[in-house]
Amino acid sequence: MIQLAQLTKQFGSFTAVNNLNLNVAEGEIFGFLGPNGAGKTTTIRMMMGLLKPTVGRVVLGGYDLARNPLEAKAMSAFVPDRPYIYEKLTGSEFLRFVGGLYQVPAPVCHERIEESLNFFSLADWGDQLVESYSHGMKQRLVVAAALLHDPKILVVDEPMVGMDPIGARLFKSLLRSLTLKGKTVFMSTHSLEVAEELCDRIGIILGGKLIALGTLDELQQLAGTENRLEDIFLKLTAAPDMLEVIEALRA
Amino acid sequence: MKKLSVPSDQSPVKKVVSNQNSVISRKEKITLPSPWLLITGNWLLLLIPRFLALRNSLRRQGRGGWLRTLILTCLMVLFWGGAFWFFHRVLVYFHTIPELGPVLSQKLLSMIFLMFLAILLFSNVITGLSTFFLSHDLLLLVPAPVPPARLFTAKFIETLIDSSWTVLLFSAPAFLAYGVVHSGGPAYYVMTLLTIIPFLIIPAALGVIVTMAFAYVLPAHRGKDMLIVFSALFLALLYLFLRLLQPEKLVNPEAFSDFLAFLAAMQTPSSPFLPSTWATETLLPFLGLKEGAPLFYYLLLLSTALFLCVVGSWTATALYPVGWSKAQEGRRRGRQSQWLDTISRGIARLFPVYLRIIIIKDMKTFFRDTGQWSQLFQLLALVVVYVYNFSVLPRSGGFIKPLDSLNFQNIIAFFNLALAGFVIAAITVRFSFPALSLEGKTFWVLKSAPLHLRRWWWSKFWVSLLPLLFFGELLAIITNYFLGVSTFMMILAPVTLLFLTFSIVALGMAIGIAYPNFTAEHSAKIAASFGGVLYMVLSIVLIGLIVVIEAWPVHIVLLRKFQHIPLSPTDWNSIFFSSTLALSLSVGTFLISTHWSIARLEEMEISL
Numbered sequence: 115m116i117q118l119a120q121l122t123k124q125f126g127s128f129t130a131v132n133n134l135n136l137n138v139a140e141g142e143i144f145g146f147l148g149p150n151g152a153g154k155t156t157t158i159r160m161m162m163g164l165l166k167p168t169v170g171r172v173v174l175g176g177y178d179l180a181r182n183p184l185e186a187k188a189m190s191a192f193v194p195d196r197p198y199i200y201e202k203l204t205g206s207e208f209l210r211f212v213g214g215l216y217q218v219p220a221p222v223c224h225e226r227i228e229e230s231l232n233f234f235s236l237a238d239w240g241d242q243l244v245e246s247y248s249h250g251m252k253q254r255l256v257v258a259a260a261l262l263h264d265p266k267i268l269v270v271d272e273p274m275v276g277m278d279p280i281g282a283r284l285f286k287s288l289l290r291s292l293t294l295k296g297k298t299v300f301m302s303t304h305s306l307e308v309a310e311e312l313c314d315r316i317g318i319i320l321g322g323k324l325i326a327l328g329t330l331d332e333l334q335q336l337a338g339t340e341n342r343l344e345d346i347f348l349k350l351t352a353a354p355d356m357l358e359v360i361e362a363l364r365a
Numbered sequence: 366m367k368k369l370s371v372p373s374d375q376s377p378v379k380k381v382v383s384n385q386n387s388v389i390s391r392k393e394k395i396t397l398p399s400p401w402l403l404i405t406g407n408w409l410l411l412l413i414p415r416f417l418a419l420r421n422s423l424r425r426q427g428r429g430g431w432l433r434t435l436i437l438t439c440l441m442v443l444f445w446g447g448a449f450w451f452f453h454r455v456l457v458y459f460h461t462i463p464e465l466g467p468v469l470s471q472k473l474l475s476m477i478f479l480m481f482l483a484i485l486l487f488s489n490v491i492t493g494l495s496t497f498f499l500s501h502d503l504l505l506l507v508p509a510p511v512p513p514a515r516l517f518t519a520k521f522i523e524t525l526i527d528s529s530w531t532v533l534l535f536s537a538p539a540f541l542a543y544g545v546v547h548s549g550g551p552a553y554y555v556m557t558l559l560t561i562i563p564f565l566i567i568p569a570a571l572g573v574i575v576t577m578a579f580a581y582v583l584p585a586h587r588g589k590d591m592l593i594v595f596s597a598l599f600l601a602l603l604y605l606f607l608r609l610l611q612p613e614k615l616v617n618p619e620a621f622s623d624f625l626a627f628l629a630a631m632q633t634p635s636s637p638f639l640p641s642t643w644a645t646e647t648l649l650p651f652l653g654l655k656e657g658a659p660l661f662y663y664l665l666l667l668s669t670a671l672f673l674c675v676v677g678s679w680t681a682t683a684l685y686p687v688g689w690s691k692a693q694e695g696r697r698r699g700r701q702s703q704w705l706d707t708i709s710r711g712i713a714r715l716f717p718v719y720l721r722i723i724i725i726k727d728m729k730t731f732f733r734d735t736g737q738w739s740q741l742f743q744l745l746a747l748v749v750v751y752v753y754n755f756s757v758l759p760r761s762g763g764f765i766k767p768l769d770s771l772n773f774q775n776i777i778a779f780f781n782l783a784l785a786g787f788v789i790a791a792i793t794v795r796f797s798f799p800a801l802s803l804e805g806k807t808f809w810v811l812k813s814a815p816l817h818l819r820r821w822w823w824s825k826f827w828v829s830l831l832p833l834l835f836f837g838e839l840l841a842i843i844t845n846y847f848l849g850v851s852t853f854m855m856i857l858a859p860v861t862l863l864f865l866t867f868s869i870v871a872l873g874m875a876i877g878i879a880y881p882n883f884t885a886e887h888s889a890k891i892a893a894s895f896g897g898v899l900y901m902v903l904s905i906v907l908i909g910l911i912v913v914i915e916a917w918p919v920h921i922v923l924l925r926k927f928q929h930i931p932l933s934p935t936d937w938n939s940i941f942f943s944s945t946l947a948l949s950l951s952v953g954t955f956l957i958s959t960h961w962s963i964a965r966l967e968e969m970e971i972s973l
Contacts, residue, residue, distance in 0.1 A: 159970075159971075162809075162812075162813040163812060163813060164809060164812050164813060164970065164971050165970045165971075166968070166970055183815075184815040184816075184817070185815070187813060187814060187815040187816075188815035192809070192813045194809055196806075198805070198806035198807050198809065199807055199810065200726065200730055200807050200810075202729065202730040202733040202734050203726065203729060203730065207706075207726075207729065210722075211722055211725075211726050212810065212814070214721075214722030215722065215810070215811070215814040215815070215816050216814060216815060217815075243733070
């Protein structure tokens, strides 16, 4: 469902993403992990057409993003890490606007807006301007907007940031139910517990390069440990000095 | 419950920390204290981040950045030169009028100070709300152990600089012209500098006091919204008021029935309690324009400034904690009225279906954002004054040359055409140029959606173009009617303006896309950016070129009409050539701007 082929992004002489090759199957939840500045957000931005790859291509649902951007975008949805949305629109107006962008027929759109506002506990806030929302509420609204057109692919960048425990639980349940319906989820996160709990496969990126890819079992084998994902992640990505410091603090 | 501890002496953490300590202590022994350490104990420390940010942005700008600085500097020098030339001409003219001249010079200086005082008061209150209550660094500073007096001093200076530097910059040519025309001498220039400082401090301190009171009563966000509307309305009314005063009559004493009464009225200071009067009275004796007691007025200015600073500090100490707490409250909840929804949907129906959602979204965000819609006041004032100026132009008699001659009327009509083009460009820079920048950080919504961005471009274009075209044509027709121009000009001006408006709006959007500013707080700030200035320069060049190219065929037509000779084939050829050139320039600008900006939009990369 998602194909990244030789994906590379350079900013001047700095290579943010280096020759990334990845396939994500239909109905899979894929966790994309990596330390800060590893290239996760740059990869996601390229997948959503916000950045142009220097080399390589992104194929979403069989559509090459460079050649058929509208088709590729129509079947996918994006939830960014920071919910920048139109502050002077109400929640309902924002959802209607997004419905219009994705050409959701008006009666269907109306019905789905009501459903999603209820689902995300925003029904009382639908007629309020977004500027009066808290960070978590905005995040929930963005997720509601992303699901409005019933996308086949959901790309999520740090979904839990700013969400309260109820919102986070709601979101995790939602991702599971989506995959049961055959939707594909590509999720970047720093929350290793979430990745461990939800993801079918995990990719770890470091310095723009994919250094590990597989199921949790496969990653345990790769790292030579039977510990939790946190230990695997640290072993693969942290510098030896830092590991010493962490061990000392644990002790 | 077990206590957490880090017991081992061999702990790597300890090793790391102790290593760091040894490095620091070694450094302390061998290096002199950093210059910053010398001022960490006072309020200057709080201003260092801004200074460093400015220094870093200047240091790190590439070749394009330096070019931008160079162009802005050149424009600034040009503006200064132009302003100095204007004031110099006016003052030299006043100088030539016996008895009345010095009075007019005094009055002008008083008006300059009064206008600056009014602008500074508003600008300090609005800036104060941002620096004291809404600035991001406050989340770091307020919880930090910073004494309130130190925070107040730093923020007060920040407010003072932010709201006063433009006034200082714009007033300099006027003060220089006064010094040159009236042979002020070094004492005048020194005194001007000494006078300006307390003159700027007074509105800043007053502004801070009002800000504190405002924020005590209302959350800072709402207070700022209200003040933006009030200040826009105030500026529009001030502009209207100054124009409707008919200042041209000041140079025409014959218009007054009693010259002595006029003279007496002119010499009376506007109000002895205003700091602008004190500043004027301080400087006039140094220009030899008036006998007086400059020291008395200067001390009045200085003592008031110091007194208000103390009162401001007290007010801040008393009211700031409550105001700050209120400012942390979110925006007020409130149901949105339906009328905007109904109107925007109604207007959107006039456009193709695929543009409607963007038009509805834009109309709603425009009318709910005080920073955007309040600019309509200034636009309205601009249009009223524009039409008024033409309605009062004397057709015959008076001190201005009569406009009876057909040729002269048509020259004025060309000037009017250029002016109408300039007004359209000035409105475009406020409303269409910032189109992309105002999408701000929400642009990802459009960019990641299955939407051809050309649709976004065209929706913005049509929404900008249609009202501008309507107003532009109306202005041209009404003002040409007042001028009584020939039928030929009556047709030529609206036709030219039609093409010009298309190209000016498209150019505005193209430059706005070339120089987007996704972080600006409001559209006025975007319009004043480098891109905005560049757009205005390019628009003026375009308008100038088209007017000059069109002047030739008009000249020929009028000349032949005056000579009672029919147009020759050569005349027709030159008319055809000029018209084609003007039309090509307009259409070419439109096509290039449209094509380039849509391609750029599609290619644009955005960071969230």
